[in-house]
Amino acid sequence: MQLQNKKLDWEQFLQIREEVLKAWPTGQEVDLTEAIAYQKQIPVHKRFGQKLEEAKKEGITLAQPRAGVALVHEHIELLRFLVEEGGADLLPTTIDSYTRQNRYNEAQAGIEESRTAGRSMLNGFPAVNHGLAACREVTEAVPVPVQVRHGTPDARLLTEISLAGGFTAYEGGGISYNIPYAKEVPLERSIRDWQYVDRLVGYYEEQGVSINREPFGPLTGTLVPPCISHAVAIIEALLAAEQGVKSLTLGYGQCGNLVQDVAAVRSLEELADEYLSRFGYQHVVVTTVFHQWMGGFPQDESKAFGVISWGAATAALAKATKVIVKTPHEAMGIPTKEANAAGIRATKQVLNMLKDQPLLENQEITVEKELIKAETRAILERLLEFGEGDIALGTVRGFQAGIIDIPFAPSRFNAGRLLPARDHNGAVRLLDFGNLPFGEDIKEIHREKIAQRGKSEGRDPSFQMVIDDIYAIGKGMLVGKPR
Numbered sequence: 001m002q003l004q005n006k007k008l009d010w011e012q013f014l015q016i017r018e019e020v021l022k023a024w025p026t027g028q029e030v031d032l033t034e035a036i037a038y039q040k041q042i043p044v045h046k047r048f049g050q051k052l053e054e055a056k057k058e059g060i061t062l063a064q065p066r067a068g069v070a071l072v073h074e075h076i077e078l079l080r081f082l083v084e085e086g087g088a089d090l091l092p093t094t095i096d097s098y099t100r101q102n103r104y105n106e107a108q109a110g111i112e113e114s115r116t117a118g119r120s121m122l123n124g125f126p127a128v129n130h131g132l133a134a135c136r137e138v139t140e141a142v143p144v145p146v147q148v149r150h151g152t153p154d155a156r157l158l159t160e161i162s163l164a165g166g167f168t169a170y171e172g173g174g175i176s177y178n179i180p181y182a183k184e185v186p187l188e189r190s191i192r193d194w195q196y197v198d199r200l201v202g203y204y205e206e207q208g209v210s211i212n213r214e215p216f217g218p219l220t221g222t223l224v225p226p227c228i229s230h231a232v233a234i235i236e237a238l239l240a241a242e243q244g245v246k247s248l249t250l251g252y253g254q255c256g257n258l259v260q261d262v263a264a265v266r267s268l269e270e271l272a273d274e275y276l277s278r279f280g281y282q283h284v285v286v287t288t289v290f291h292q293w294m295g296g297f298p299q300d301e302s303k304a305f306g307v308i309s310w311g312a313a314t315a316a317l318a319k320a321t322k323v324i325v326k327t328p329h330e331a332m333g334i335p336t337k338e339a340n341a342a343g344i345r346a347t348k349q350v351l352n353m354l355k356d357q358p359l360l361e362n363q364e365i366t367v368e369k370e371l372i373k374a375e376t377r378a379i380l381e382r383l384l385e386f387g388e389g390d391i392a393l394g395t396v397r398g399f400q401a402g403i404i405d406i407p408f409a410p411s412r413f414n415a416g417r418l419l420p421a422r423d424h425n426g427a428v429r430l431l432d433f434g435n436l437p438f439g440e441d442i443k444e445i446h447r448e449k450i451a452q453r454g455k456s457e458g459r460d461p462s463f464q465m466v467i468d469d470i471y472a473i474g475k476g477m478l479v480g481k482p483r
């Protein structure tokens with residue numbers, strides 16, 4: 001049947017579900033009625049969406065790290081440490097790469113190796129292999145809400161086990177966990193698989209259990225212009241809302257220029273409200289998440305703390321509901337629990353110092369916000385045309401045509417023709433627009449700003465600027481100026 005943005009028929013869903021639960025033995029542990037009852041007994045202070053909604057009302061920014069290790073008790077110890085020593089307001093459970101690719105046999109081998117080695121031999125928590133009881137052990141062992149974070153194109157079984165396992169929030173989407181994460185997964189397939197995920201969340205909602213859903217904002221995390229990540233976020237919001245999701249956190253990866261980043265967070269929330277109400281989705285609570293710099297980090301830990309703190313400051317000034325915290329080990333790999341906790345402490349110090357200082361209103365932010373909204377609308381409206389009014393169909397066709405295009409994505413279903421580069425203030429602009437449906441007025445703004453940078457650097461705008469910008473923050477700068 002042709003892909004469309006339409007709520008999955010429950011009987012059809014249950015038919016698919018029979019196959020989904022067979023993909024690994026732990027799938028047989030999931031009983032929806034029992035899982036709903038289990039979720040209903042989770043106390044309200046452990047419910048992710050609830051805590052986000054309270055933070056939004058209070059106008060504060062919550063801090064959440066990424067974290068995940070192979071074995072259950074070590075993972076619990078890690079999460080407890082991040083709350084007790086780091087002050088984490090919200091917790092993750094980052095899933096390992098094998099599980100993300102449905103390679104459960106290799107995840108199982110990783111569990112055995114970790115037991116033998118006495119340390120984590122996986123880069124995350126293999127929730128599917130551990131199963132229901134272990135997930136409940138994790139979510140019951142910590143005092144704050146826990147969210148599953150991963151990068152899985154086909155996350156159907158992981159979702160079944162995560163929700164039955166007591167996690168009250170779940171990251172990802174059919175575009176955001178495919179195009180930046182996989183090379184060969186057809187977009188139509190991943191969108192369908194994530195319609196299953198969101199339909200399951202919709203079913204929990206209908207039974208009175210609210211589960212927060214967070215499309216993955218940063219995408220490739222490498223110079224992604226706000227209009228691109230916003231377009232994906234709004235598409236995945238519409239797809240999720242159609243399946244009955246009511247608690248949405250939309251995200252954006254820090255680019256580094258304060259005006260652009262604050263404008264990005266504000267425009268994201270406004271665009272979400274605009275499109276959700278336009279398509280008739282009522283009572284959807286929208287919050288925002290700001291990801292501290294997702295690109296290359298400095299090796300030097302003090303410089304890394306500088307990047308982390310700048311991300312914390314921007315999140316607070318933008319009044320994002322949540323900030324995802326980086327660690328001083330970012331350039332090295334999986335952080336120690338101590339380094340992870342240190343990243344959270346540095347972040348919370350800045351959040352606390354800024355929470356009573358609203359950013360002064362300024363014209364530059366308003367102009368930037370309107371530019372981002374115009375760019376994002378141009379993409380979304382063209383996708384709707386391509387889909388004859390259906391955003392799911394329009395998205396598949398739009399990616400084929402390069403109407404939407406994610407810079408530096410590995411997927412062969414992505415056009416990969418955009419070339420982003422920073423302007424003289426460090427804001428991310430476009431050197432090559434690929435096939436984005438922008439008018440000359442918008443293009444001229446980008447060209448002029450990049451030309452200004454070229455003049456100030458005494459060089460013509462070129463691909464070299466893109467390369468220099470990719471390495472700049474790792475080398476202690478923002479704009480990749482020639483030496």
Ligand SMILES: CC[C@H]1O[C@@H](n2cnc3c(N)ncnc32)[C@H](O)[C@@H]1O
Binds near residue numbers: 066067069333335
């Ligand atoms: C989205 C990619 C980000 O997730 C981070 N990440 C991935 N796996 C883990 C992990 N197991 N523990 C802590 N951070 C992690 C990684 O450092 C990168 O910044």
